[in-house]
Amino acid sequence: MKILVCIKQVPDMESKFKVDAGGTWYAKTDLAWRMNEYDEYAVEQAVQLKEQEKDGDLTVLCIGSEKVKETMKKALAMGCDRGAHITDEEVSGKEPYQIAGIIAEYAKDKNFDLIFTGMQSQDRGSAQVGILVAEMLGIPGITTVVRFAFKDGVVDVKRELEGGIKACVSVNAPAVITCQLGLNTPRYPTLPNIMKAKKKELLSTPVQELLKVEARQETAKMYFPEKKGGGLVLEGDAAALADQLIKILKEKTAVLS
Amino acid sequence: MNFEPTEEQSLLRDMVRDFAEKEVAPSAAERDEEERFDRGLMFDRLAELGLTGIVFPEEYGGAGADYISYAIAVEELSRVCASTGVTLSAHLSLGSNPIYLFGSETQKQQFLVPLAEGRKMGAFGLTEPSAGSDAGGTRTTAVSDGDSWILNGTKIFITNAGEAEVYIVFARTDKDAKKHHGISAFIVEKGTAGFSFGKKEQKMGIRSSPTMELIFQDCRIPAANLLGREGEGFKVAMKTLDGGRIGIASQALGIAQGALDAAVNYAKERQQFGTAIGRFQGVQFQLADMATQIEASRLLVYNAAYRASNGLSYSQQSAMAKLMASETAMRVTTQAVQILGGYGYTRDFPVERMMRDAKITEIYEGTSEVQRLVIGSALTR
Numbered sequence: 001m002k003i004l005v006c007i008k009q010v011p012d013m014e015s016k017f018k019v020d021a022g023g024t025w026y027a028k029t030d031l032a033w034r035m036n037e038y039d040e041y042a043v044e045q046a047v048q049l050k051e052q053e054k055d056g057d058l059t060v061l062c063i064g065s066e067k068v069k070e071t072m073k074k075a076l077a078m079g080c081d082r083g084a085h086i087t088d089e090e091v092s093g094k095e096p097y098q099i100a101g102i103i104a105e106y107a108k109d110k111n112f113d114l115i116f117t118g119m120q121s122q123d124r125g126s127a128q129v130g131i132l133v134a135e136m137l138g139i140p141g142i143t144t145v146v147r148f149a150f151k152d153g154v155v156d157v158k159r160e161l162e163g164g165i166k167a168c169v170s171v172n173a174p175a176v177i178t179c180q181l182g183l184n185t186p187r188y189p190t191l192p193n194i195m196k197a198k199k200k201e202l203l204s205t206p207v208q209e210l211l212k213v214e215a216r217q218e219t220a221k222m223y224f225p226e227k228k229g230g231g232l233v234l235e236g237d238a239a240a241l242a243d244q245l246i247k248i249l250k251e252k253t254a255v256l257s
Numbered sequence: 258m259n260f261e262p263t264e265e266q267s268l269l270r271d272m273v274r275d276f277a278e279k280e281v282a283p284s285a286a287e288r289d290e291e292e293r294f295d296r297g298l299m300f301d302r303l304a305e306l307g308l309t310g311i312v313f314p315e316e317y318g319g320a321g322a323d324y325i326s327y328a329i330a331v332e333e334l335s336r337v338c339a340s341t342g343v344t345l346s347a348h349l350s351l352g353s354n355p356i357y358l359f360g361s362e363t364q365k366q367q368f369l370v371p372l373a374e375g376r377k378m379g380a381f382g383l384t385e386p387s388a389g390s391d392a393g394g395t396r397t398t399a400v401s402d403g404d405s406w407i408l409n410g411t412k413i414f415i416t417n418a419g420e421a422e423v424y425i426v427f428a429r430t431d432k433d434a435k436k437h438h439g440i441s442a443f444i445v446e447k448g449t450a451g452f453s454f455g456k457k458e459q460k461m462g463i464r465s466s467p468t469m470e471l472i473f474q475d476c477r478i479p480a481a482n483l484l485g486r487e488g489e490g491f492k493v494a495m496k497t498l499d500g501g502r503i504g505i506a507s508q509a510l511g512i513a514q515g516a517l518d519a520a521v522n523y524a525k526e527r528q529q530f531g532t533a534i535g536r537f538q539g540v541q542f543q544l545a546d547m548a549t550q551i552e553a554s555r556l557l558v559y560n561a562a563y564r565a566s567n568g569l570s571y572s573q574q575s576a577m578a579k580l581m582a583s584e585t586a587m588r589v590t591t592q593a594v595q596i597l598g599g600y601g602y603t604r605d606f607p608v609e610r611m612m613r614d615a616k617i618t619e620i621y622e623g624t625s626e627v628q629r630l631v632i633g634s635a636l637t638r
Contacts, residue, residue: 034271073264074271188276191307191320191330194268 001053002110005046005080006061006103006117006129007039009071013122024219025092026123035071038118040186041179045148046116047079048184052150059084059112063102064091069202076197077189083202086210094215096124100132101213106205108137112174114155119144119178130178141176142169146183260556262325269326273333276306282337288465289340289610295465296378296420299341300348303334304375308345312566313357317365318373324500324562328507332558335511336518337607339614340465342511346504347416347466348372351622352379355425355442355497359485368423368444380421381501382412382445382471383494389414390627392427392494393436397473399428399443404480406430406443408473411455414621418469419454422447425497426471427490440490444482451476462613501622502575503565506558509579509586509618513551516586516593516611520544523597523606540596547589554582573635580628583618590615 011017011031020027035043043060050056060080062068065088072083086102088094094102107115115134120127127143134141146166147158150173159167160180189197234244249255262270280298288295303309311327313319320326327349335342353372356364371377388394397410408428415424424445431439445452455470485493521544524535534540557578564571590612594601601608619625 070264070267074268077268188272188306189268190305191269191272191311191322191326192315193307194265194272195320195322197268198265 001050001056001114002112003046003050003056003058004061004107004110004112004115005039005042005058005075006115006133007043007071007075008036008118008121008123009033009062009064009068010036010121010123019222019224024222026222028092033067033071035074036118036121036123038120038122038179038181040118041181041183042116042118042177043075043078043080044184044186045177045179046114047187049114049148049150050079050081057081061086061103061106063088063094063099063207065089072202073194073197074189076200076202077194078187079193080200082200085202085204086207087204088207091207095217095219096126096128097132097216098211098213100129100136102207102210103129103133104136105210105212107133113153114150114173115176117176117178119180127178130176134176137174137176139174139176140171141178142171143178144180145177146180148177148179148183262329265322266326266329269322270329270333272306273308273330274336276302277333277337277341281334281341285338285340285465286604286607286610288338290464290604292459292464294340294344294420294467299338299344299465300375300378300420303341303345309348309375310353310373311349313353313369313373317357318370323566324503325559325566328503328510328558328562331504331507332511332514332555335508336515338465339508339512339611340463342508343416343463343466343505346501346508347381348379348421350501350504351381351497352417352421352423352425354500355381355484355493356444358496359442359489359493360444363481364444364484372423377422378417378420379423379425380415380417381497382415382418382424382426384414385410385412390624392440392491395427395429395437395440395490397426397428398432399430399441401430401480402477405477406480406483408443408445408451408476408478410473412471412473413455414458414468415471416466416468416621418471419457419467424452424471425484425493426473427494428473430487430490434488437491439488440494441487442484442490442493443478444484445473445476445478449476449478460617462610462615462617464613498622499572499575500565502579502628503558503561503571505618505622506554506561506575506578506582509582509615510551510554510558512611512615512618513547513554513582513586513589516590516608516615517544517547517551519606519608519611520547520593520596523600534596543592543596547592550585550589554578554585557581573632576623576628576631579618579623580625580632583615584625586615586618587612 015031018027050058058080060075061084062072063086117130131141144160145157146160149156307320310319315321331342356369372379399406426443426445430441453472458468527534561574561578593608
């Protein structure tokens with residue numbers, strides 16, 4: 001059984017972000033990097049499936065600079081068998097359609113039975129890549145998965161919808177699964193597995209060989225919301241306070257209109 | 258020269274920090290308060306993560322990593338819980354390493370493999386009422402009797418005592434030999450008749466790490482449990498402690514880093530006179546000194562660890578690392594309490610525990626004075 005898990009390296013979300021000079025992405029200096037949280041669930045599920053299916057062969061894919069190999073090593077230490085590194089120094093400038101295009105181009109002739117990825121990245125948060133990959137490969141895509149089972153070629157999952165509603169979906173492999181918080185608890189990469197990871201195959205492919213689609217969207221501007229003014233403190237006796245408050249509500253809101 | 262960690266060392270640090278913050282930190286204050294050792298968390302989980310045999314080769318159940326990796330693991334555990342840090346350090350450096358360094362192949366298979374795999378825990382019994390810094394003052398005796406050795410005596414202040422299954426015990430085998438010449442090292446298993454535990458120490462710090470007496474009363478062990486050659490015990494002890502100092506230096510480093518992190522977070526949030534106290538130069542200067550001393554300690558620890566991993570002499574370097582890191586830990590934790598003020602003095606914040614934990618690092622596995630002796634005598638030899 002061939003399994004692919006697609007991961008992304010993102011900044012630690014507790015970092016102090018700044019918008020970069022180009023004004024369309026965050027500055028990458030002074031950031032600590034880690035695996036996208038949702039992709040950790042994807043890796044864990046893929047490793048569990050590999051352990052369940054005796055003939056499982058699990059590839060982890062990541063697009064980015066040499067630096068993303070650090071995050072790929074974690075996935076290898078968690079149990080992935082091999083790494084496919086797509087070398088791209090400009091990955092942060094690519095939009096979801098292009099990222100999905102690169103992944104689909106890589107995967108199209110490799111007959112993966114299942115492809116896992118996070119439901120979204122923590123930095124861009126488009127939640128489009130997984131579902132676009134499924135569409136491009138012409139296979140089913142199931143998103144926001146919080147429970148996963150696989151037996152005899154059939155995937156049974158539980159999806160999390162808004163308002164606390166859940167949905168159960170069955171689909172035949174091949175399929176793309178995007179993973180949501182609550183699916184599992186990612187394992188720690190143990191030290192012996194960290195040591196073994198450095199011996200695992202990690203091949204790099206230039207992105208030019210796989211990027212066949214044009215961008216469909218462009219980020220015009222990235223910015224922090226303007227700081228709103230401080231609160232307004234009203235003073236005086238109760239009757240005066242009430243008058244002031246009513247006046248403000250009438251003038252500045254639609255509450256009393 | 259390269260100061261960058263390897264990818265494996267970075268992954269290890271991330272993994273241990275993640276584990277320490279998620280699983281060890283939440284109960285650290287409570288375990289300290291209750292003086293409670295939690296074997297499942299503080300040892301068995303470390304075994305599952307492959308940390309109980311970090312530096313030993315894979316054929317002996319270890320991970321085949323280097324001493325810097327070991328230092329990183331102890332540092333990250335100690336950053337949130339010094340008791341967990343010393344549990345690993347005493348098990349690995351003191352309870353297991355002597356068998357790796359001096360044990361026969363049979364002893365390695367019998368004892369080192371289960372220790373490295375974390376199926377058994379190790380401890381080290383050198384200190385006695387009359388022998389601490391002066392290991393030559395050992396009064397515990399071992400007398401050869403057929404296929405056995407018979408041990409009599411008492412060891413005190415033994416870390417991991419009661420919990421550990423394997424003990425490295427030092428005893429005098431030649432009454433007539435002068436001072437440290439007549440001492441030998443032995444492997445003693447918990448449960449051996451005549452081997453019992455005395456009182457549990459009530460300590461100032463590292464309160465969730467058990468410290469007890471070992472009592473030997475006509476304790477008969479197999480002759481095959483002699484570790485190294487007869488009369489070579491002092492050498493076993495000194496070589497072991499060279500490595501042990503890296504563990505304790507790393508523990509001290511972790512305590513100091515934990516205190517600095519707490520102080521920095523507090524200084525950024527605590528408002529006084531209309532601004533965060535971290536904006537005051539007086540506080541910044543203190544934090545700067547703390548961070549600088551920690552970084553200097555870290556480089557000394559990694560230097561000693563690097564030398565230990567690469568077959569270079571490291572006795573003097575590990576003494577320097579331990580001296581610097583432990584005194585830094587004491588100073589930095591004291592300053593952290595000062596920065597947190599009244600809150601720092603309460604048990605609502607971790608820095609008072611860190612200050613209590615730091616003190617022992619200046620005392621055990623060679624006091625600061627003994628470290629100065631090691632360094633000074635090497636300089637004037």
